[in-house]
Amino acid sequence: MATHTSSTLSGLDRGAISFEGDPDQDGAVIDGAGARTGEGSSILSARCRRLDRPDKPLFPACKSTRTTPMTLQRIRGYCALCISHCGCISTVENGVLTKVEPDPSHPTGGNFCIKGKAAPELVNSPDRLLTPLKRTRPKGEPDAGWQAISWEEALSFTAGHMKDAARRYGPESVAFSVTTSSGTAISDAMPWIYRLINGFGSPNAVATAHICNWHKDFATAFTFGADSGMPDFERTGCLMLWGFNPTTCWLAQASAIAEAKKRGMKLVVIDPRQAGLAHKADQWMRVRQGTDGALALGIAGIMIERGWYDRDFIAAWSNGPFLIRNDNGRFLAESDLKKDGGADRYVAWDEAAGRPTVCGREPQHNASSGHLSLAGTFDVETLHGNIACRPAFDLYADLCRTYSPERTQQITGVPADQMRQVAEILHTHGPVSYYAWSGVGQSTNATQTNRAMCLLYALTGDIDAPGGNVYFAKPELNNVFGRDFISPAQRAKTLGLTERPLGPAKNGWITTRELYRAILEERPYPVKGLVAFGSSLLHSRPSPDEGTRALRKLDFYVHCDLFLTPMAAEADVVLPVSSAWEREGIADGFRVSQEADALLQLRRAVVPPRGESRSDTWIAFELAQRLGLKDRFFGGSIDAGMSCMLESSHVTLETLRAHPEGVALPLSTEYRKYTRHGFATPTRRIEIYSQALRDIGQPALPDYVAPAASAERHPEWRERFPLRLTSAKWTYFCHSQFRNLRSLRDKMPDPLIEVHPDTARARGIDELDWVIIRSHQGAIRARARFNRALEKDVICAQYGWSDRPDSTADAGDISLNFSKLISNEFYDPVSGSYPLRAYACQLERAPSPAIDAAALELETRFPAIPEK
Numbered sequence: 001m002a003t004h005t006s007s008t009l010s011g012l013d014r015g016a017i018s019f020e021g022d023p024d025q026d027g028a029v030i031d032g033a034g035a036r037t038g039e040g041s042s043i044l045s046a047r048c049r050r051l052d053r054p055d056k057p058l059f060p061a062c063k064s065t066r067t068t069p070m071t072l073q074r075i076r077g078y079c080a081l082c083i084s085h086c087g088c089i090s091t092v093e094n095g096v097l098t099k100v101e102p103d104p105s106h107p108t109g110g111n112f113c114i115k116g117k118a119a120p121e122l123v124n125s126p127d128r129l130l131t132p133l134k135r136t137r138p139k140g141e142p143d144a145g146w147q148a149i150s151w152e153e154a155l156s157f158t159a160g161h162m163k164d165a166a167r168r169y170g171p172e173s174v175a176f177s178v179t180t181s182s183g184t185a186i187s188d189a190m191p192w193i194y195r196l197i198n199g200f201g202s203p204n205a206v207a208t209a210h211i212c213n214w215h216k217d218f219a220t221a222f223t224f225g226a227d228s229g230m231p232d233f234e235r236t237g238c239l240m241l242w243g244f245n246p247t248t249c250w251l252a253q254a255s256a257i258a259e260a261k262k263r264g265m266k267l268v269v270i271d272p273r274q275a276g277l278a279h280k281a282d283q284w285m286r287v288r289q290g291t292d293g294a295l296a297l298g299i300a301g302i303m304i305e306r307g308w309y310d311r312d313f314i315a316a317w318s319n320g321p322f323l324i325r326n327d328n329g330r331f332l333a334e335s336d337l338k339k340d341g342g343a344d345r346y347v348a349w350d351e352a353a354g355r356p357t358v359c360g361r362e363p364q365h366n367a368s369s370g371h372l373s374l375a376g377t378f379d380v381e382t383l384h385g386n387i388a389c390r391p392a393f394d395l396y397a398d399l400c401r402t403y404s405p406e407r408t409q410q411i412t413g414v415p416a417d418q419m420r421q422v423a424e425i426l427h428t429h430g431p432v433s434y435y436a437w438s439g440v441g442q443s444t445n446a447t448q449t450n451r452a453m454c455l456l457y458a459l460t461g462d463i464d465a466p467g468g469n470v471y472f473a474k475p476e477l478n479n480v481f482g483r484d485f486i487s488p489a490q491r492a493k494t495l496g497l498t499e500r501p502l503g504p505a506k507n508g509w510i511t512t513r514e515l516y517r518a519i520l521e522e523r524p525y526p527v528k529g530l531v532a533f534g535s536s537l538l539h540s541r542p543s544p545d546e547g548t549r550a551l552r553k554l555d556f557y558v559h560c561d562l563f564l565t566p567m568a569a570e571a572d573v574v575l576p577v578s579s580a581w582e583r584e585g586i587a588d589g590f591r592v593s594q595e596a597d598a599l600l601q602l603r604r605a606v607v608p609p610r611g612e613s614r615s616d617t618w619i620a621f622e623l624a625q626r627l628g629l630k631d632r633f634f635g636g637s638i639d640a641g642m643s644c645m646l647e648s649s650h651v652t653l654e655t656l657r658a659h660p661e662g663v664a665l666p667l668s669t670e671y672r673k674y675t676r677h678g679f680a681t682p683t684r685r686i687e688i689y690s691q692a693l694r695d696i697g698q699p700a701l702p703d704y705v706a707p708a709a710s711a712e713r714h715p716e717w718r719e720r721f722p723l724r725l726t727s728a729k730w731t732y733f734c735h736s737q738f739r740n741l742r743s744l745r746d747k748m749p750d751p752l753i754e755v756h757p758d759t760a761r762a763r764g765i766d767e768l769d770w771v772i773i774r775s776h777q778g779a780i781r782a783r784a785r786f787n788r789a790l791e792k793d794v795i796c797a798q799y800g801w802s803d804r805p806d807s808t809a810d811a812g813d814i815s816l817n818f819s820k821l822i823s824n825e826f827y828d829p830v831s832g833s834y835p836l837r838a839y840a841c842q843l844e845r846a847p848s849p850a851i852d853a854a855a856l857e858l859e860t861r862f863p864a865i866p867e868k
Contacts, residue, residue: 076103076660077603078587079116080185080580082734084250085587086112090119090606097123097581097607105661107596108252114744115734121741122579123607127563129576130611139552144569151612151622154558154573158531159626161556162200165528171201172493175515175527179534180208183249183734186534188585188603189616191480191645192633193533196620197508198482199629203494204518204527206535207509210832214504215441215450219831222447222502222690223454225680228469230591231433233257235467238266238429242453243292243439243837247276248729252592253435266429268422270295271439272726273754273796274789283422286791289726290443290707290838291412296452297704298408299423301400303459308427310461314374316364317674318458318686320393321348321372323356323380329700331683331691332389334358336382346683347380349373349391356380363678392689396455399701411704413791431467432460438729442837444708447830451690451702458686464672472597473667474589476648480641482632483508493525496832501696503831511832512541513824519550528555531623533616534577535559538567539736539800542777542822542834560619563740566802577616578609586642586656588649594669600651601662698830707838708826709775714840721775721840723759724791727799727818736800751816753782754796755843760784763844770846773797775839778820781846795843797821799836814846 073092078085079100087106091099100119103109132154136145165173176197181187197205209218217227231239233256246253254277261267261280269281270292278284287295303309314320323332323346334341337356350357352371356378374393379386405416426432434457440449462468486508491497495514497505504510518527530551538544551557551570559571568574585603590596609615617638624633634640643653651663678684682692694700706712711721729735732744739745753773755765765771771784773795782797790796799818826835 073606075604075606076106077606078103078106078108078590078601079112079119080188080585080587080603081115081119082184082249083182083591084108084113084252085590086116086251087590088112088116090581092606095607096120100581106590107593107599108590110255111251113251114731114747115738118738118741118743119579119581121743122562122738123581123610125563125740127740128579128610128613129562129564129574130613131576132612133564133574133576135572139570139572146564146574149573151614154575155619155622155626157556157573158558158575159623161529161558162531162623162627165555166201169526169528170493172203172490172525173527174200174202174529174531175204175206175495175510175518176202177206177515177530177532177535177537178208179536180212180735182208182212184534184737185580185585186616187587188580188583189533189620192617192620192638192641195480195482195485195633196624196627196629198485199624199632200627201486201490203486203491203508204510204515205508206512206515206537207504208540209504209507209509210511210828211442211541211834211836212438213441214509214831215446215833216436218504218507219447219450220454221680222693223451223458223681223687224463225687226471228435228454229464229471230469231435232431232467232470233260233433233593236260236265236431236433237467238268238425238432240268240270240426240432240434241277241281242270242434242436243441244435244437245271245273245276245278245439245728246435248731249437249734252590252596256592266425268425272791272794273728273787275728283418283425285414285418285422286789288411288413288791289439289724289794290445290710290835291704292440293445293449293452293702294403294408294411294704295414295419296449296456297400297403297702298405298412298414299419299426300452300456300459301397301403302405302420302423303427303456304397304400306423306427308423309459311374312370313461314393314459314688315372316369317461317679318393318688319346319681319683320374320391320396320686320688321369322346322359322392322683322689323348323378323389324392324395324689326377326388326390329694331392331689332356332380332382332387336384336387337380339383344682347389349376349378349389361678361684363675363684396688396701399703403704426460430460431462431465432457433462433467433469435469439837442727442833442835444826444828444833444835444838445705446828446833448699448702448705451693452704455688455702458688463686464674466671470669470671471673472589472591472594472669474597475600475651475665475667477588478645478648480645485632495524495527498524500830500832502692503828505832511824511827511834512537512543512547513827513832516543516546516550516824519553520546530554530557532557532559532561532567532571533619534561536565536567536736536800539802539817539819542819542824542826542836544817544819546824560616562613565736575619576611576613577619578613581606582609582613583615583617586645587662594667595664598665598667599662600649600656600665602653602656602660604657604660693830696830707835709823709835709839711840714776717776717840721842722793723841723843724794725773725775725821725839725841726794726796726837728796730798733800736802739801751782751798751801751818752785753798753843754785754787754790756790756792756794757786757788759792759795759843760786765843765845772814772844772846773821773841774844775821775841777823779814780818780820781814781816795841 075090079088087103087109089103097120102112131148133146134149136147220228267281268283269278270285272289332347334345335343347356351373405419409416494505495510557571558573559568560575561568681687689700711718732748801816
């Protein structure tokens with residue numbers, strides 16, 4: 001095994017293993033390109049061999065240094081494959097991972113998904129990348145001529161090209177791409193990858209935030225000054241799940257919800273599909289995709305009209321009483337009333353005194369807010385004359401009134417009476433909590449939809465209250481991301497920041513739209529290189545053909561992954577990454593309860609890294625040293641970095657390693673923290689009215705705008721594309737991963753698209769026929785699955801499928817890749833989110849046999865979904 005001495009390694013990265021057949025350092029060419037689909041899929045054949053030594057394996061098998069058979073081990077930890085971080089027990093026999101099962105003693109170990117159970121198949125897959133690879137043939141050729149190279153050559157190539165690009169064009173000319181921590185195991189390395197990005201000086205990282213967590217974790221700050229928090233499942237009286245199905249992506253939440261439902265909690269699910277917990281909901285609201293903002297305004301209008309809201313909370317803890325000037329739409333400030341007045345001290349109308357009053361920025365601890373008016377028009381004498389003003393809440397209430405239940409029904413498809421019933425449930429079954437995710441975040445109106453949902457929730461007064469959305473106390477860790485390494489001048493170069501100054505670009509997170517433009521058109525400056533950590537841009541973002549052209553135009557592209565994925569196959573150099581079961585990781589809390597969030601746990605490596613694969617963390621530390629960043633990376637010691645991160649928790653790295661079950665810290669939840677600190681917003685209150693959004697040309701109140709890629713916005717599309725396309729995650733796969741794992745792929749060999757049977761049969765389509773879905777952007781194929789619970793003009797596709805020779809789908813010349821239906825010309829004006837859940841489309845029967853052998857087998861697994 002090649003030795004690497006420049007970093008102090010952690011866990012089983014330390015090299016405490018040996019490998020059969022030390023790979024030659026003079027390289028080897030891979031013959032063949034047998035393909036598998038998806039991000040966790042390889043296009044390398046399991047039969048790859050050395051051309052110079054056909055008798056010698058290209059990817060040597062690893063073995064323990066022990067000479068006697070190992071005893072069976074059962075090792076406690078957690079599954080890192082998604083955000084749920086389910087507690088688990090890994091069984092290792094003779095150095096091989098053979099089983100992963102739930103750990104019932106862990107706060108998130110109550111259940112375990114099929115993907116986690118397939119971990120041994122993932123770890124031991126013959127498709128794994130086990131040595132660094134270098135392209136030897138031009139980009140775009142079917143055979144890249146992959147050559148096995150040493151780590152030293154691979155890292156030197158990467159660092160050398162990064163430094164050369166920075167010298168010639170500036171560090172901003174090297175972009176990075178980092179996969180999601182919500183649906184992959186990248187969370188182990190996330191702090192160190194971003195420390196590398198920031199230390200290098202690049203302001204450009206293609207992240208997943210804008211189509212994943214930005215709206216629930218960052219856009220909520222426009223209203224609450226923080227993320228949305230976590231439902232207090234043990235105490236909540238009513239839970240709203242909005243565009244979020246935890247049974248497919250967060251089992252720990254699903255388990256907590258099921259327990260709360262048993263004790264009588266009311267459940268409201270808002271989703272175009274009756275999926276998962278929607279079957280157990282007290283109210284399932286079948287909303288048309290992309291119209292959730294209108295629905296939130298409609299329900300809020302009912303609650304305001306009937307007085308079903310916490311007036312005292314709104315008056316004391318929101319900027320609802322603050323007066324908005326009719327002449328310019330800005331807050332009336334103390335500086336408008338007197339020369340020495342504060343511009344950040346806002347004015348309300350005191351009903352009892354009949355005059356304006358200045359509201360302090362400090363938290364409210366008296367009853368004076370009860371006299372503040374929430375409605376009316378008031379003439380106020382200012383330094384500039386008499387100005388008519390209205391309370392912010394009155395403007396919000398006016399907006400909600402325009403969304404009567406009947407008008408809202410026309411927009412959303414949700415019956416007016418059902419809106420009234422849900423409004424009553426929110427009023428009578430508190431405390432209320434809610435959780436929303438990608439279903440409402442992947443739309444061109446996502447930011448204002450989030451605002452509308454937040455304001456509806458604010459009416460309950462339950463934010464950070466027992467049973468509401470709360471902020472559990474969790475272990476305190478030092479922030480080691482190194483964002484302060486980048487100067488303000490360099491941050492200002494972030495792609496997309498000028499266009500969307502309050503969006504993810506403010507944190508250095510860019511979209512593929514800006515990346516592709518900078519590569520292909522060199523606007524606003526050229527991007528010449530890309531370093532990717534596990535990304536799958538071609539199967540999770542719009543305009544993948546443009547993405548392929550961009551990747552092929554780069555001067556250099558380096559990709560880190562477990563498998564040679566379709567995106568990795570476009571790289572110049574590919575670096576093999578170890579799986580989550582072959583490296584250490586730290587979880588600072590498990591989110592779903594105070595007990596779970598108080599647990600600090602180090603996940604041990606349970607088996608050695610296969611071949612020469614290494615952790616993303618190790619790669620980041622090694623590159624940092626070759627880039628001259630050794631001092632910023634703790635002298636190259638991963639252990640020193642982890643110890644620094646843990647300092648604030650007062651738990652040492654040694655203690656965590658000695659306690660694989662984790663260390664439960666004595667933490668407790670403080671409710672209503674805003675009574676001590678206020679809210680972290682410009683007005684120090686919940687922002688009914690957002691001056692910050694207005695200042696960048698966006699509405700201060702969350703009025704509804706139809707999705708940008710809908711027939712409502714493009715009437716000329718109505719005849720050609722009369723249907724509404726959405727997408728969803730399915731249990732067997734996560735994003736574009738795991739389709740190369742036989743146990744999972746056997747359960748779903750082909751992509752399915754859900755459609756109402758009446759809609760299908762009107763087009764001559766039978767159950768499990770191959771169909772073609774078309775949009776103005778492109779076309780894809782899938783098999784039809786009937787779902788009578790869908791609205792008749794809605795179809796739901798699966799994303800993450802790619803076109804590889806091992807696919808059982810006879811795709812012909814039409815792709816299976818959902819992303820080819822979506823254009824990046826449509827996006828949210830604040831966040832840059834893409835319309836992955838709301839797009840005009842058409843459906844037709846594909847010119848292939850209606851029912852074949854594969855279809856007959858599928859029919860037994862995926863029967864048509866009956867109406868409830």
